[in-house]
Amino acid sequence: MTERSGQAGDATEGPVPTTPVCYRHPDRETYLRCTRCDRPICPECMRDASVGHQCPECVAEGRRSVRPARTAFGGGAAGRHGTVTKVLIALNVLVMVISIASARSGSAIAGGGLGGLMGGGTPLTEWGAVLGLARFPDGSIGGVADGQWYRLVTAMFLHYGLLHLLLNMWGLWVLGRSLEALLGPLRFLALYLLAGLGGNVAAYVFTEPNRFTAGASTAIFGLFAAIFVIMRRLGRDTSAIVPILVINLVFTFTVPSISVAGHLGGLVVGAVTALVLAYAPRMRRNVFQAAGVAIVLVALIGMAVVRTAALAG
Incomplete structure (x- = not known):
């Protein structure tokens, strides 16, 4: 009985699994993750990307890294x-x-x-x-x-x-x-x-x-x-x-x-x-x-x- 009690006590004292929360909204649980940085994101923060979904920061960083489109003579596409x-x-x-x-x-x-x-x-x-x-x-x-x-x-x-x-x-x-x-x-x-x-x-x-x-x-x-x-x-x-x-x-x-x-x-x-x-x-x-x-x-x-x-x- 004593041995069994000790084993039971060990189980209750171990780490308790927790549900991930959105990195921008800590009060929202989510299992979605940014495909670029792997951070948890809620549906509100989720942005469509060419592959999967990304967080707002990764989307902004991607836009900054893409060169704006230019015409054949160097002008803006606008x-x-x-x-x-x-x-x-x-x-x-x-x-x-x-x-x-x-x-x-x-x-x-x-x-x-x-x-x-x-x-x-x-x-x-x-x-x-x-x-x-x-x-x-x-x-x-x-x-x-x-x-x-x-x-x-x-x-x-x-x-x-x-x-x-x-x-x-x-x-x-x-x-x-x-x-x-x-x-x-x-x-x-x-x-x-x-x-x-x-x-x-x-x-x-x-x-x-x-x-x-x-x-x-x-x-x-x-x-x-x-x-x-x-x-x-x-x-x-x-x-x-x-x-x-x-x-x-x-x-x-x-x-x-x-x-x-x-x-x-x-x-x-x-x-x-x-x-x-x-x-x-x-x-x-x-x-x-x-x-x-x-x-x-x-x-x-x-x-x-x-x-x-x-x-x-």
């Missing part, structure tokens, strides 16, 4: 959403509404060139369009050569009438989403702004100083050139792009109210910028792309400075 394209379109439409409101007449919508389909000028286009140097009816002098450098940027967001706006926004919608997806948002925005600026600088340099020019078509022609360059770089078919570009060039040279210098300037700068972005060597690609874009920008500023000196002198 460009596939076309956010920059949509914002640019919204901005152009907003500026058009403000322009119409500033005119307080129907001439801002139609009644201008192309048989009355194009709109006329407004106080806003008079303020922001590219203008070399001219004297206004009130006797004041204005233009880029008079220090109004902002015109080289604002002009790419101004339009003469709804038809002018719709044609350019259609081109931006079609070309912009494809280029933004290929280049990424930041590179696409740099391309768009440089092409627009390049067209405006060309209009400033090669157009009569007292002529107003405005419109997003400077940037749109840059996008046409860019999509051609980038598609060739990727080895894709460009046969559908060439006829559209040729048609637009025919309109450029045959319609009197269109700025030939602006369109060709945007086309050339868009092509050069696309070459920089598409053919930068993979090693230190970001540095080469940034340097190339900066060189193009400095060259445009230099052309504008030389033209200003000629007009102001």
